[in-house]
Amino acid sequence: MKKTGKTKTRIKLFAAxxxxxxxxxxxxxxxxxxxxxxxxxxxxxxxxxxxSGSYTIFATDGLQYGGKTFMFATAWxxxxxxxxxxxxxxxPYHGDVGGVERIRMDGYxxxxxxxxxxxxxxxxxxxxxxxxxxxTESWDYVVANINAYYLTNHTYAQYRxxxxxxxxxxxxxxxxxxxxxxIMNDLLNIPNTYLVPQQDDINGVNNLY
Numbered sequence: 001m002k003k004t005g006k007t008k009t010r011i012k013l014f015a016a017x018x019x020x021x022x023x024x025x026x027x028x029x030x031x032x033x034x035x036x037x038x039x040x041x042x043x044x045x046x047x048x049x050x051x052s053g054s055y056t057i058f059a060t061d062g063l064q065y066g067g068k069t070f071m072f073a074t075a076w077x078x079x080x081x082x083x084x085x086x087x088x089x090x091x092p093y094h095g096d097v098g099g100v101e102r103i104r105m106d107g108y109x110x111x112x113x114x115x116x117x118x119x120x121x122x123x124x125x126x127x128x129x130x131x132x133x134x135x136t137e138s139w140d141y142v143v144a145n146i147n148a149y150y151l152t153n154h155t156y157a158q159y160r161x162x163x164x165x166x167x168x169x170x171x172x173x174x175x176x177x178x179x180x181x182x183i184m185n186d187l188l189n190i191p192n193t194y195l196v197p198q199q200d201d202i203n204g205v206n207n208l209y
Contacts, residue, residue: 033176033178033180033182033200034173034176034180034182034184034200034201034203034204034207035173035174035175035176035177035184035204036172036173036174036204036208037134037135037172037174038135038136038138043172043208044135044136044137044138044139044172045138045139045171045172045208045209046102046138046139046140046142046170046171046172047123047138047139047140048100048102048140049209050087050088050089050090050091050171050205050209051088051089051090051091051209052091052099052100052102053091053099053100053101053102053103054091054092054093054094054096054097054098054099054100054101054102055080055091055092055093055094055101055102055103055104055105056093056094056095056101056103056104056105057073057076057077057093057104057105058104058105058106059072059073059075059076059105059106059107059108059146060072060073061073061074063107063108063109063148065108065109065148065149065152066148066149066152067152068148068151068152070107070148070151070159071156072107072108072146072148072159072163075107075146075156075159075160075163076105076107076144076163077093078160078163079160079163079164079166079167080093080103080105080167082164082167082196082197083164083167083168083171083197083205086197086202087171087197087202087205087206088205088206088209089171089205091103101126101141102140102141102142103141103142103143103144103167103170104126104141104142104143104144105143105144105145105163105167106143106144106145106146107145107146107147107148107163108147108148109147109148109149110145110147110148110149111147111149112149113147113149115147115150116146116147116150116151116159116162117144117145117146117147117162117163117165117166118133118144118145118166118169119133119142119143119144119145119166119169119170120132120133120142120143120145121133121135121139121141121142121170122139122140122141122142122143123137123138123139123140124140125140125141126140126141127141127143129141142169142170144163144166144167144169144170145166146159146162146163146166157195158195160195161183161194161195161196164183164195164196164197165183165184168183168184168197168201168205169184171205171208172205172208172209173201173204173205173208176200176201180198180200181193181194181198181199181200182194182198182200182201183195183196183197183198183201184201184204
């Protein structure tokens, strides 16, 4: 059927209205690839921000397991350096500056628990506040862990990548699941070409705070 001028005008107006509705209904975070915890308009994160407090390392270098020597302390310090250098994060090492501890990093053989690494978020006092692994509220303190049990076939760069991934969670990034190049890919298995923060990860942290 041939459309009259008035019909065409009505169609264009309807399309414009639909376009405005769709644009406002889509989460602004979903327009980007990076993923956060919580609702699209109220993402969860480290309450004190990423420019205060400090991090500590409870892991050590020289851990022996499965015929391999792990340099976990060095890996954690380098991993935090990646986020500090590439994003607006500025969380220094506690041993250098003191200050309030916001992130604790650990690493040893946790056994067959199914994960290379994970984080525990605490709302309230460190280690005794409300503990979360799938956070439902923003957090004050984080313990980040890597598990030597699953890393005996990994290179230093690869298990450092696991450490970088876990710090990404500590800063507020959830798993990336749409295939975008990201250290936060939810299948952080080896081989993985993304062993350092990618541009999407950098944008995600900077946008969150």
